[in-house]
Amino acid sequence: MDQSEIDALLSGGGKSPKKPKAAVKAAAPSPEPPPAPVAAPRAEAHAEPQKDGSGHVISELDTVTAVTERESNKIMDQLDQIGNLVSRQQKLITEIMGNDSAQAPGVQKAIHEVMSASKEIQDKVFEAMDLMQFQDITRQKLERIVHHLRQIHDYIVELLGTGLKSDLERPSISHTIAQTSTTPDENKSHADAVIEAFKSQKKG
């Protein structure tokens, strides 16, 4: 396998893995241009394709993380707005509760019910915001995949003595994917036990 085949495999192999070698070679001198850069800071920082074209897959994965981060922030904006509206609603309800015309027991009961529902909505908004942590978890999983892809690419380049090794600055990555959970606090007791053991060891 030569450099152009490696590049073709990295840049477009996923779309047509069974393409004959000759066809891959013919297509290699003018590889597909990388996708248009996404207007998000992370994509701009990391999505530059390598001169040998090997950055395409990495660039696409960077684009995915940039887009999900941008869209997650849009969801957060919406949740923020809902939260603000609910707060405003609660303020209005409190004002109504103090009104002389709203002192009848039936009215007060209804107002309390509306207030309780409003608090429930606010709790759900906060819960939804907390659940947005999935974006960062997924991004870090993708970072690890990109890291492994780059290792494979650099190894093949070194083996064949052709092409350019990747040297873009990237975030450090977690050592394992297996222990990265998606359920909140799944690793809390494990982490607390390690901290306790470390502290007792230090004291002893």
Add this chain to the structure above:
Amino acid sequence: MKILIVDDSSTMRRIIINTLSRIGYTDVVEGENGKSGLEKLGQGGVEMIITDWNMPEMDGLEFVKTVRGQNPAIPILMVTTNAAKEDIVEALQAGVNNYVVKPFTPETLKEKIESLLG
């Protein structure tokens, strides 16, 4: 109390800020990696640090080691996806006071912050 939050994910920073505001901490400054975290810390007034581990330019571990070289007392909480035992031990050896594995619940963040602030 001014809290410095260092994380390269803007979504995660927002989540942490949101959680902090719910438990009464509204004075926050943000850094998107260790390098910008050090800049913000240098501006003064920070009384506690919450930092991620995996970040570009300067990761959280290097950041913690640098901070500890200048300020041995400031409470540091690491909030990261790194859950392996050796990672937690490495972070504690670097000078982290407590450790939260993502994803976390607001209750956990609150518990850890309160334990750090005594």
